[in-house]
Amino acid sequence: MKRIIMGVLLAFLPFASNVYAEDPTDGGTINVAVQPEPPSLMIGMYSNATTQQVGGNIFEGLMRYDKDLKPHPALATSWENSEDGKTWTFKLKEGVVWHDGKPFTSADVVFSIDKMLREVNARLRTSLAFVESISATDDYTVVFKLKEPFGPFIRLFEVGTTPMMPKHIYEGTDFKLNPANHHPIGTGPFVFKEWKKGSFIHLAKNEKYHVKGLPHLDNIYWHVIPDAASRSVAFETGKIDVLPGGSVENFDVPRLTELDNACVTTDGWEFFSPHAWLWLNNRQGPTADKRFRQAIMYAMDREFAKSALWNNFGKIAKGPVGSKTAFFNSSLPDYEHNPEKAKALLKEMGYDGTPVRLMAMPYGETWQRWTEVIKQNLEEVGIKTKLVSTDVAGWNQKISDWDYDISFTYLYQYGDPALGVSRTYLSTNIAKGSPWNNAEGYKNEQVDKWFNEAATAFPDTKRADLYNKIQKQIVEDVPVAWLMELEFPTIYNCKVQNLIDSAIGINDAFGTAWIKK
């Protein structure tokens, strides 16, 4: 007997959390701020935040996820897992067409995942290592055979991770140079119309969209406004309806949310759960000593930073796994703000006052201020710090060359520790050249072993046991100093209804959004 994970009964109804108070009206235009200007809308190759935000309206994945990260149908209508956890069978929706009118079939799915994304998509490539074969058994059925059961498999199918690509356009071409990259063709609710570089990107309603009655909106304009203060002004003057999370400086958020007609939500980040921490270089200097790293945890006043810098949005991070991510262990010990404990630890290790370099992350004012807060916290317990500043390219370079003592970052968790957490702590992920791997240089064979087991353990209860052990050990070792689970409030004009209806928020299509007249 097959274990049915998800039989779909009510296909394509909006998620249960969105109960309409009134009937949506069709028509209208929505203006959204976008910054930085995306390098491309080709979502399969570029996972840059703004590429995903715009591209998520043009392309679609096989599934969508609600706030609790439960999968719902998108291009796939149902999926089931075999009893040994190694075979997944997906049924696809019939009657779906690409924006150029060609039908969408299982051949596109196999091509997208097995050929194109495997070649050009860095994030999916890692997970595909667990997949033995992908095949189409008929036009609307795709079968994945896994080498081992791979727990996170069910979380791989949102549009950003696994967007479906048109085989008839890309097959046999150089994917990176295909002209369709400038004129993307997907199956999504909106079609690409025009991109005036430096000004705006225009998407229009897909009249042939496969979900009846959707989308409601006629047009989406993404406005490129490079200055954060000008984005605020654009919202204030009503020229912009939506400021995606993170697009204005935090100190402007309270002022904007108090405007008439301004609505604010922190929904739509559940899948990413951006996790911020301090990189601590585990290889050299005082940060190589575990006690020093623990002292940093006690020295930091994270509650202060949360209220002063983040308007109280977000949550203090307990450890490596975010509270919205699967297998989060809520019973971990706390590193409370305790300068005395920090001082005792420093004394115990015999810290001699060697200064450490603290490198700010060049991502705007908030991070600059946060660096100053941390500097003050560290100096309160007697850690000498030297501030280092650089631009984005220089910061990338320095982190990936391990040329730092302490710095900042935040990374997405992608709903599962095997997708978004283990990459930072596995010793096999220590390699110069990327600022997104184990750049701190943490090595713990036991943790490596548990992580590897946990990725393929079956069923989930076994995974949970392993991740509990992992979290305990890592929280004890403090390879990096966790700051916060960030929440970026999306600020929008209240006339926009149903703006966010999945766990990837603005990165998903505005397919069900509508404007109240």
Add this chain to the structure above:
Amino acid sequence: MSVQTLLYIGGRLVKGAVVLLVIAVFNFFLIRAAPGDPAKVLAGEAGATDEIFLQQLRDQFGLDEPLYYQLWVYVSNLMQFDMGMSYRQQMPVFDLIMERMPATLLLTGTAFLLSILLGVAAGVIAAAYHRKIWDSVITVAALIFYATPLFWLAMMASLFFSVYLEWLPSFGMQSVGEDLTGWQKITDIAMHLILPATTLGLFFTAVYARMTRTSMIETSRLDFVKTAKAKGMKPSRVTTHHVLRNALLPVVTLAGLQAGQLIGGAVLTETVFAWPGIGRLMFEALFQRDYNLLLGVFFISSALVVLFNLITDVIYLIVDPRIELSK
């Protein structure tokens, strides 16, 4: 124009080409001295990456070739007027620059004309009313605009005229999605142009005003002005025909410098008002380490500086026949 003048211009053009080549080579090395590379920035923004992805990007951009080879490719392409592809946007650099050219020229050109007209007029008035109330008003105003940071002025203007008074749009070059045509479209663009062009022009207006004023006052003390007055010429004619014409030389020099920057755009103004000009293109290319694009903007801007210096020199000849060409 005499043969001598033409020869002079020809000689200057040849020298200019050599200067440009040297600048191009120098820029090439200068940009690569900054840490990071375009592949890493692109991948970095993605938040997830691996060596394979970086390698694919570097292969595609040709960043793995030895530096001297990259320089050779760059310079030889440049000789054929090919500025290469933007790494980030996967479009020819020349097209990207040309796409931004109209918006840039509209903004900087308007600001340029505005500042010359207003600045010279203000300077003339101030000089005419030397040590009187109008002189003080103009001098103080010029000093304020000269000393105020541009971005602050831009933000205040946008707060006052867009948020508070709601008279003018705060960003962009035209209303998006309204399909305007004819006069409606021109009016729409003009409305969008007012704030950025004024803020950008104010600084130079102040500079021209101060310079014209000083120069006028100095000239008006010279003997030939006294002679003109003694002849019984009308004071207004003395001002326009004798004083102003002679006082304009330093203004022309400065205008030449400003004109050289027309193409370079105005990073701050364009950023605050989201004006789709070349300044922003360049600024973003810098942070994205988009070498080819950045070099392309540098190259075109420096070519124009060279060209405008030449034009300025020729204008000298016309304005002041006493200036002779060196051989």
